[in-house]
Amino acid sequence: MRIVSGIQPTGNLHLGNYLGAIRQWVAMQNEAADQGAECLFFLADLHAITLFQTPQEMRDNVRGMAAALMAAGIDPAKSILFNQTRVPETTELTWLLMCVARIGWLNRMTQFKEKSGKNREGASAGLYTYPVLMAADVLLYNATHVPVGEDQKQHLELARDIAAKFNQDFGVELFTLPEPKIGATAARVMSLRDGTAKMSKSDPSDMARINLSDDDDTIAQKVKKAKSDAELLPATYAELAARPEARNLVGIYAALTDENPDAVCARFAGQGFGAFKPALAEVLVESLRPIRDRYNALRQDHAAIDAALEQGAIRARALAKPQLEAAQAAMGLFG
Numbered sequence: 383m384r385i386v387s388g389i390q391p392t393g394n395l396h397l398g399n400y401l402g403a404i405r406q407w408v409a410m411q412n413e414a415a416d417q418g419a420e421c422l423f424f425l426a427d428l429h430a431i432t433l434f435q436t437p438q439e440m441r442d443n444v445r446g447m448a449a450a451l452m453a454a455g456i457d458p459a460k461s462i463l464f465n466q467t468r469v470p471e472t473t474e475l476t477w478l479l480m481c482v483a484r485i486g487w488l489n490r491m492t493q494f495k496e497k498s499g500k501n502r503e504g505a506s507a508g509l510y511t512y513p514v515l516m517a518a519d520v521l522l523y524n525a526t527h528v529p530v531g532e533d534q535k536q537h538l539e540l541a542r543d544i545a546a547k548f549n550q551d552f553g554v555e556l557f558t559l560p561e562p563k564i565g566a567t568a569a570r571v572m573s574l575r576d577g578t579a580k581m582s583k584s585d586p587s588d589m590a591r592i593n594l595s596d597d598d599d600t601i602a603q604k605v606k607k608a609k610s611d612a613e614l615l616p617a618t619y620a621e622l623a624a625r626p627e628a629r630n631l632v633g634i635y636a637a638l639t640d641e642n643p644d645a646v647c648a649r650f651a652g653q654g655f656g657a658f659k660p661a662l663a664e665v666l667v668e669s670l671r672p673i674r675d676r677y678n679a680l681r682q683d684h685a686a687i688d689a690a691l692e693q694g695a696i697r698a699r700a701l702a703k704p705q706l707e708a709a710q711a712a713m714g715l716f717g
């Protein structure tokens with residue numbers, strides 16, 4: 383078993399990242415340690431630059447995101463934690479895979495369409511080929527399990543297609559087909575202002591998301607102002623299907639308390655958001671406070687963060703090099 387996943391070091395870690403991905407990383411890391419399986423978690427800085435970032439922002443955000451991951455429970459002694467740039471084999475493999483992936487496959491990627499919007503011609507070529515870099519990220523380490531939120535599923539399906547075509551074209555069994563691991567609850571945390579839009583770091587309104595760096599009062603304010611509706615909570619989660627904001631808030635509560643969303647509905651059935659929101663705010667504050675406290679303590683320790691990332695990159699490269707060479711050999715480029 384080999385667990386691999388990444389996050390872009392842009393902006394703050396938010397509740398969507400935490401519930402959709404990072405919490406699963408931590409759980410898998412802790413289980414993997416008992417089974418002798420390896421986990422690799424990285425800061426996808428090469429993905430981040432597909433949209434313009436100032437160099438200062440990049441430097442700050444890589445360290446900030448590393449500190450946030452450690453604060454959330456990623457332990458560099460248990461997992462290999464690194465930034466993508468420091469494993470140059472990643473971009474070398476990307477090129478090989480770029481020649482295997484088909485333009486038609488990339489044209490189907492919905493995230494490119496969303497991110498480029500009406501300005502498709504003006505988007506960077508990197509934004510378009512981004513899913514191939516992502517395939518290299520997981521195929522380089524023969525990932526078996528890739529814990530991600532729902533929005534990354536299509537990219538991982540593409541990674542599987544690329545792996546299968548490479549193996550087929552060159553008659554090898556080199557690349558493992560990675561399995562996306564998507565959580566049962568909170569796989570898609572929605573904006574607090576619009577239950578039909580994903581919670582995202584690029585949302586212009588900070589009120590739409592909860593950042594792991596928000597203080598208790600900010601969290602309480604954001605929950606209070608979150609869009610909801612005037613109806614009462616029903617006895618089952620299924621009855622919230624047509625109430626996206628209500629469904630999202632109940633889903634967040636259930637994910638944080640590790641409960642079945644039906645159990646949460648049953649408990650609050652017949653009550654309105656006037657009663658539910660303060661309960662949700664309390665659960666959020668209690669869950670996020672310890673992470674924020676650890677983050678604030680770690681954040682300024684650049685030496686410790688840099689040392690952890692340095693060590694992680696050395697370990698990741700040791701795994702990456704033979705795999706890249708095997709891919710080059712399969713294509714007749716090496717050996």
Ligand code: TYM
Nearest residue numbers: 387388389390398399402403426519530531569570571581
């Ligand atoms: P990124 O940086 O956008 O998000 C990091 C992780 O958080 C999840 N996520 C969410 N989950 C639930 N609800 C939300 N609102 C929400 N927003 C974000 C994402 O699904 C993701 O798991 N391309 C990736 C980074 C990446 C990667 C990889 C991931 C690069 N290479 C290889 C896995 C394997 C990205 O931009 O994630």
